[in-house]
Amino acid sequence: MGRVWHSDWFGPLVVTLAAIAIVGVLNPSFLSPFNIQILLLAISVNAMIAFSQMIIIAIGQMNLSVGAIGGLAAISFAGMMEVWGLPWPLAATLAAGIGLLCGIANGVAVAVTGISAFVITLASLSVFKGINLGITEAQPFYDIPDAVKALGNETFLHPLPWLVIPAALVAVLLWYLLFRLPLGRSILAVGGNTHAAELSGISVSGIVIVSHAISGLLAALAGIMLVGRLQLGQPTIGDDWLILSFAAPVIGGAILTGGKVSVGGTFLGVAIVAIITQVLVLFSIDPFLVQVVLGGLILWAVGVNRLGEIRAQRQVKAGRA
Numbered sequence: 001m002g003r004v005w006h007s008d009w010f011g012p013l014v015v016t017l018a019a020i021a022i023v024g025v026l027n028p029s030f031l032s033p034f035n036i037q038i039l040l041l042a043i044s045v046n047a048m049i050a051f052s053q054m055i056i057i058a059i060g061q062m063n064l065s066v067g068a069i070g071g072l073a074a075i076s077f078a079g080m081m082e083v084w085g086l087p088w089p090l091a092a093t094l095a096a097g098i099g100l101l102c103g104i105a106n107g108v109a110v111a112v113t114g115i116s117a118f119v120i121t122l123a124s125l126s127v128f129k130g131i132n133l134g135i136t137e138a139q140p141f142y143d144i145p146d147a148v149k150a151l152g153n154e155t156f157l158h159p160l161p162w163l164v165i166p167a168a169l170v171a172v173l174l175w176y177l178l179f180r181l182p183l184g185r186s187i188l189a190v191g192g193n194t195h196a197a198e199l200s201g202i203s204v205s206g207i208v209i210v211s212h213a214i215s216g217l218l219a220a221l222a223g224i225m226l227v228g229r230l231q232l233g234q235p236t237i238g239d240d241w242l243i244l245s246f247a248a249p250v251i252g253g254a255i256l257t258g259g260k261v262s263v264g265g266t267f268l269g270v271a272i273v274a275i276i277t278q279v280l281v282l283f284s285i286d287p288f289l290v291q292v293v294l295g296g297l298i299l300w301a302v303g304v305n306r307l308g309e310i311r312a313q314r315q316v317k318a319g320r321a
Helices: 002-006 010-026 033-057 066-082 088-113 117-136 146-153 164-180 182-192 194-199 204-230 242-251 263-282 289-320
Strands: 155-157
Touching: 010 263, 033 066, 033 164, 033 204, 033 242, 033 263, 066 088, 066 117, 066 204, 066 242, 088 117, 088 204, 146 204, 164 182, 164 204, 164 263, 182 194, 182 204, 194 204, 242 263, 242 289, 263 289
Parallel strands: none
Antiparallel strands: none
């Protein structure tokens, strides 16, 4: 119980359960099968967005181009089906490959030049978004196959939507990668102390490239899922992902300086954000408050993490004394 109490996911879990209970009492329609389905659809897509940023936070960097990569993959997926007539599995595979290549490009640029990932991904954000608008001419792709629409909105076991499956699989695979495989331990080691990781024989450049590649792939998957969810390839997909991509991992216990992330905590952070958004809709509260609340949650989570670091440092000093 002590380990559970101090785990990164325990606090977000308590907040999530408390929010569900309180809102369910205040508005019983919140727990209706239809509303649960809508909530799970939002969580599924947003979890993929959050994971794409979480893997970069793990190495102590940030990826400002997450939304641009997801948007480019989304319109590529929709465009290949509408313009070229490709079957959706092939189009999805190629779109995911585009996201992977975008991530590799970011990682190589950071590793080779030594320039901050903040600057590199800020520049690539503009590049990827420009390609997006060049392909679409700011016009959506509407001709989405019925199979994709069904996977994006229907359920396999009511009220569980199909999109829950890829989100759950990615969560399990990421947890296994980060906490059970040498590659994952290397990613966290680079985030915890780059110099020490390099001295221990870890290829820091290689880890940076791999992490950005995974981030690009996950962002692309989020874009593909959102095409099915929205039932069209919208050029604006990804434009509003940035705050969410940071909010969920930080709420889930991630430290922005790197070396510490929580897959379960991030997933619960996504759930908290989705519940807040749903509550604002149910109670007819102005949607602009979502951004205000998200900003406040980020500040709160960063403050809690910082207090934890200060306490740990004091305990170390007290032990030495």
